[in-house]
Amino acid sequence: xxxxxxxxxxxxxxxxxxRLALSRAIxxxxxxxxxxxxxxxxxxxHTGRGHLIGITGAPGTGKSTLVTGLVQAYRAAGLTVxxxxxxxxxxFTGGALLGDRVRMSKLSGDAGVFVRSMATRGSxxxxxxxxxxxLLLLDAAGYERILIxxxxxxxxxxxxxxxxxxxxVVEAPGLGDEVQAIKAGVLEIADIFVVNKADRPGVERTVGxxxxxxxxxxxxxxxxxxxxxxxxxxxxxxxxxxxxxxVQVFKTVAxxxxxxxxxxxxxxRHRLWLAxxxxxxxxxxxxxxxxxxxxxxxELLRRLRAALPADSLAELVEExxxxxxxxxxxxxxxxxxxx
Amino acid sequence: xxxxxxxxxxxxxxxxxxRLALSRAIxxxxxxxxxxxxxxxxxxxHTGRGHLIGITGAPGTGKSTLVTGLVQAYRAAGLTVxxxxxxxxxxFTGGALLGDRVRMSKLSGDAGVFVRSMATRGSxxxxxxxxxxxLLLLDAAGYERILIxxxxxxxxxxxxxxxxxxxxVVEAPGLGDEVQAIKAGVLEIADIFVVNKADRPGVERTVGxxxxxxxxxxxxxxxxxxxxxxxxxxxxxxxxxxxxxxVQVFKTVAxxxxxxxxxxxxxxRHRLWLAxxxxxxxxxxxxxxxxxxxxxxxELLRRLRAALPADSLAELVEExxxxxxxxxxxxxxxxxxxx
Numbered sequence: 001x002x003x004x005x006x007x008x009x010x011x012x013x014x015x016x017x018x019r020l021a022l023s024r025a026i027x028x029x030x031x032x033x034x035x036x037x038x039x040x041x042x043x044x045x046h047t048g049r050g051h052l053i054g055i056t057g058a059p060g061t062g063k064s065t066l067v068t069g070l071v072q073a074y075r076a077a078g079l080t081v082x083x084x085x086x087x088x089x090x091x092f093t094g095g096a097l098l099g100d101r102v103r104m105s106k107l108s109g110d111a112g113v114f115v116r117s118m119a120t121r122g123s124x125x126x127x128x129x130x131x132x133x134x135l136l137l138l139d140a141a142g143y144e145r146i147l148i149x150x151x152x153x154x155x156x157x158x159x160x161x162x163x164x165x166x167x168x169v170v171e172a173p174g175l176g177d178e179v180q181a182i183k184a185g186v187l188e189i190a191d192i193f194v195v196n197k198a199d200r201p202g203v204e205r206t207v208g209x210x211x212x213x214x215x216x217x218x219x220x221x222x223x224x225x226x227x228x229x230x231x232x233x234x235x236x237x238x239x240x241x242x243x244x245x246x247v248q249v250f251k252t253v254a255x256x257x258x259x260x261x262x263x264x265x266x267x268x269r270h271r272l273w274l275a276x277x278x279x280x281x282x283x284x285x286x287x288x289x290x291x292x293x294x295x296x297x298x299e300l301l302r303r304l305r306a307a308l309p310a311d312s313l314a315e316l317v318e319e320x321x322x323x324x325x326x327x328x329x330x331x332x333x334x335x336x337x338x339x
Numbered sequence: 340x341x342x343x344x345x346x347x348x349x350x351x352x353x354x355x356x357x358r359l360a361l362s363r364a365i366x367x368x369x370x371x372x373x374x375x376x377x378x379x380x381x382x383x384x385h386t387g388r389g390h391l392i393g394i395t396g397a398p399g400t401g402k403s404t405l406v407t408g409l410v411q412a413y414r415a416a417g418l419t420v421x422x423x424x425x426x427x428x429x430x431f432t433g434g435a436l437l438g439d440r441v442r443m444s445k446l447s448g449d450a451g452v453f454v455r456s457m458a459t460r461g462s463x464x465x466x467x468x469x470x471x472x473x474l475l476l477l478d479a480a481g482y483e484r485i486l487i488x489x490x491x492x493x494x495x496x497x498x499x500x501x502x503x504x505x506x507x508v509v510e511a512p513g514l515g516d517e518v519q520a521i522k523a524g525v526l527e528i529a530d531i532f533v534v535n536k537a538d539r540p541g542v543e544r545t546v547g548x549x550x551x552x553x554x555x556x557x558x559x560x561x562x563x564x565x566x567x568x569x570x571x572x573x574x575x576x577x578x579x580x581x582x583x584x585x586v587q588v589f590k591t592v593a594x595x596x597x598x599x600x601x602x603x604x605x606x607x608r609h610r611l612w613l614a615x616x617x618x619x620x621x622x623x624x625x626x627x628x629x630x631x632x633x634x635x636x637x638e639l640l641r642r643l644r645a646a647l648p649a650d651s652l653a654e655l656v657e658e659x660x661x662x663x664x665x666x667x668x669x670x671x672x673x674x675x676x677x678x
Binding site: 289 | 620
């Protein structure tokens with residue numbers, strides 16, 4: 001397949017399940033080139049079928065092993081699975097690629113599995129935008145379950161995982177004195193908690209801490225993260241989400257496969273629960289509102305850069321650094337010049 | 340002092356070192372009310388004196404204890420210190436406040452110390468914007484060293500800590516199989532590494548892993564995080580930062596004070612190094628460019644919301660969720676209507 005295949009030829013191949021076409025398409029949305037927009041418009045009507053499963057947690061919890069186990073379980077159940085590993089890591093550490101290699105060796109040769117990592121920051125809408133676009137492509141390619149694995153416990157990672165239909169938060173015993181979840185607002189996004197490495201000492205303490213937190217938060221509406229909140233009002237609120245779904249804590253030993261079938265069953269139970277009473281539709285509206293918002297923001301930034309020559313910006317910044325102009329006044333000048 | 344004190348009266352009190360005035364002013368920039376803009380413009384000419392020290396690391400590394408130790412060390416050296424603890428945590432977990440209480444009991448009664456936590460997401464420019472504004476206020480109030488402590492190892496936290504003049508990244512032994520630093524690009528922002536809890540097993544392994552990473556990254560230019568990058572070209576690049584400063588790894592047992600004086604000395608050594616050859620000025624330009632950029636972005640978002648009625652946004656989102664309009668086309672329509 002030539003590298004420069006136009007979207008009109010790439011799209012039908014991708015929709016037919018051609019893995020190379022899918023891989024090329026993801027690279028193009030990562031690069032944010034001219035074809036990206038056309039590609040996404042072409043596949044978009046074919047999306048909305050795959051179930052998106054976000055998996056997040058602190059480093060050291062064994063997320064990757066858990067994800068590999070879930071892929072195997074889903075394959076055994078006859079479903080096709082894609083994995084998108086999102087790692088906003090400095091490029092030279094190469095963490096994402098290493099993880100992929102380990103996984104690929106376990107999963108390679110199975111045409112029903114597709115694994116890809118995203119480690120870019122350079123794309124138009126940032127990492128979150130590139131991830132959303134890649135998810136659309138995986139969805140259009142027909143994968144029935146799409147796992148989004150994010151590394152880290154920060155807000156950005158939690159937000160990306162929080163865009164999924166079902167979000168699994170992974171903990172492990174002995175990662176420090178504090179329960180990791182408390183530190184990143186993951187309570188707000190977790191549909192399922194997993195305590196992995198459950199054969200280690202301290203597992204009951206970690207499970208207990210999570211259950212206590214869940215108990216404390218009981219009745220607090222579950223929220224999808226909403227950073228910019230531009231379109232918040234536009235997406236129907238998820239007001240009925242607080243009743244009906246009880247977040248539970250599962251124990252796994254992913255390295256030996258222990259507990260994985262139960263987690264898979266819980267994800268499926270959540271999927272069916274979402275499908276009832278229009279909850280999935282409400283969540284889709286919020287997901288799409290976020291997506292549109294990210295694109296709008298990225299485009300505004302692009303226009304701003306295009307409208308203002310670099311040297312007049314440099315002059316303004318110089319004045320601010322010299323304390324002769326305050327940052328808000330400088331921002332006003334920039335916005336004025338933009339029109 | 341009345342709660343509604345106008346900026347014209349609040350500003351001179353703050354500049355004179357009135358703690359209550361400072362506290363009120365921070366609350367106002369957190370809330371993002373009408374007075375916030377005037378307050379910041381009023382204090383801005385008096386900023387640029389305090390040295391900003393970012394301290395970040397994963398939960399469980401003992402950052403708060405380290406920060407408390409550094410405050411005590413600076414006080415013993417006769418310098419005034421402010422601490423801004425930034426915790427983008429869900430409000431109901433109350434993590435930030437708890438940490439403050441513990442600290443306050445150790446540091447209270449000392450007029451040369453000011454501790455404040457930021458846990459808001461609601462302010463105009465988001466958490467990063469509110470943090471930048473609060474730093475200006477602390478700086479204007481005359482604190483000579485300002486510690487910014489961020490919780491978590493995600494991109495947002497790392498970015499906030501990375502806005503400081505000197506950034507300290509804290510690790511601890513036994514927090515998992517992976518070195519935490521690898522996972523959040525902290526190598527790019529660290530001026531000093533601290534391995535805290537150095538009396539625990541595995542400390543040499545953690546120190547060794549960090550030193551190996553530093554060795555591998557040797558010669559890679561140190562970067563401040565730059566998310567939007569609108570004004571990147573406007574701020575003079577930090578091209579000469581890669582030579583001259585060697586990032587080193589320090590061991591501490593913060594709970595007993597062990598190693599703290601050495602870390603303080605290293606921060607001061609970095610401060611002097613920055614002051615040489617215009618490096619501090621270059622870093623200030625980049626900091627201010629970031630600050631202006633955040634304000635511009637927040638204002639654009641505000642305008643967008645003001646220009647578009649919620650129901651027409653809801654209609655667009657509905658069409659996207661129904662797959663009859665793709666997210667990029669919806670974004671185009673929004674931008675068109677905005678003018």
